[in-house]
Amino acid sequence: MFKFLGIEFPLIQAPMAGSQDIALAIAVANAGGLGSLPCALLSLDEMRSEITKFRTHSSKPLNVNFFCHENPVQNIERDLLWKKTLLPYYKEFHIDPSAAGTSNRFPFDDKTCELMEELKPEVISFHFGLPEKRLIDRVKKLGAKILSSATTVDEALWLEDHGCDAIIAQGLEAGGHRGIFLSKNLETQVGIMSLVPQIVDAVKVPVIAAGGIADERGARAAFALGASAIQVGTAYLFCPEARVSSVHLEALKKAKDNSTALTNIFTGRPARGLINRIMKEIGPMTSLAPEFPLAGGALAPLKSSGSNGDFMSLWSGQSASLCEVMSAADVTKKLGSIICG
Numbered sequence: 001m002f003k004f005l006g007i008e009f010p011l012i013q014a015p016m017a018g019s020q021d022i023a024l025a026i027a028v029a030n031a032g033g034l035g036s037l038p039c040a041l042l043s044l045d046e047m048r049s050e051i052t053k054f055r056t057h058s059s060k061p062l063n064v065n066f067f068c069h070e071n072p073v074q075n076i077e078r079d080l081l082w083k084k085t086l087l088p089y090y091k092e093f094h095i096d097p098s099a100a101g102t103s104n105r106f107p108f109d110d111k112t113c114e115l116m117e118e119l120k121p122e123v124i125s126f127h128f129g130l131p132e133k134r135l136i137d138r139v140k141k142l143g144a145k146i147l148s149s150a151t152t153v154d155e156a157l158w159l160e161d162h163g164c165d166a167i168i169a170q171g172l173e174a175g176g177h178r179g180i181f182l183s184k185n186l187e188t189q190v191g192i193m194s195l196v197p198q199i200v201d202a203v204k205v206p207v208i209a210a211g212g213i214a215d216e217r218g219a220r221a222a223f224a225l226g227a228s229a230i231q232v233g234t235a236y237l238f239c240p241e242a243r244v245s246s247v248h249l250e251a252l253k254k255a256k257d258n259s260t261a262l263t264n265i266f267t268g269r270p271a272r273g274l275i276n277r278i279m280k281e282i283g284p285m286t287s288l289a290p291e292f293p294l295a296g297g298a299l300a301p302l303k304s305s306g307s308n309g310d311f312m313s314l315w316s317g318q319s320a321s322l323c324e325v326m327s328a329a330d331v332t333k334k335l336g337s338i339i340c341g
């Protein structure tokens, strides 16, 4: 599949909403990997402009990435309870609780599908399952290869059955949101060492290993487990082409193996990030957080409070301490040459 796409290395730069724009995708693509554009936080106009920029700066294929959650129904009581939980912090930083913003993540829908039909990315990847069948049929018709994340063998079989051309096996080590979609039980979640070979044995389509792969050893291990490609996120956060705040980057540089946890505080869905003050004090998991993606709205005015990322999501996988500050081209060539060497 990756040869067919004309990619030199079977290496995908993980789409990372909020932490990158098209500059990272361009750098990775031109160095021989598959560059990705995360669209969960972008308007249609922004998607168009980013993809157009990619086509100007690279002749390589592009992966465009979408969330496909259902938009939640607003629950006023739950929102009020959440704000009440955050009240001591609003008081500490003299914030008017009515200043709380909204938090949105846009799922793939008819309008985005229409835009993709026009702009024709070579690959479209999804997180949290897949959109409904009529949209998948349209994506297939436009000729894009379809990828999505599975966190269990059951999810991998479901994705294969519903039209995925390759499965991203997302191990528990992975940074950012878990792609979990058939269950809400986090105890079902599996480390990459167990997950990859079991998904490889269960499905006929290629498997892409994701989660904690940050250096040559992780890359080699993924292929030894039967993966056909790797998807790497956290290692690319250290690149100057990523859009990571200095607070986030400094925290990543100090991270150890046990510096992260899964938390639903920032969006309402479990995601792996560096443990900070708010995760310690009201989480890391809490039943008080509103449904995804609404939890983030009440936290928005607190994000800039405190000087060291006390209230912001600092997404990271478990292998941050294996990463180094280097260009996206160097990360791509370093990992890519190991896989292909």
Ligand SMILES: Cc1cc2nc3c(=O)[nH]c(=O)nc-3n(C[C@H](O)[C@H](O)[C@H](O)COP(=O)(O)O)c2cc1C
Binding pocket: 014, 015, 016, 017, 019, 038, 039, 040, 065, 126, 127, 170, 173, 174, 175, 176, 177, 210, 211, 212, 213, 231, 232, 233, 234, 235, 315, 316, 317, 318, 319
């Ligand atoms: C900062 C950050 C943001 C992420 N955002 C997305 C996203 O928008 N879409 C997506 O499919 N996956 C997202 N992920 C998950 C990645 O696709 C991938 O599973 C993960 O980065 C792999 O683990 P690693 O970070 O240890 O390499 C994100 C990961 C990180 C670290």
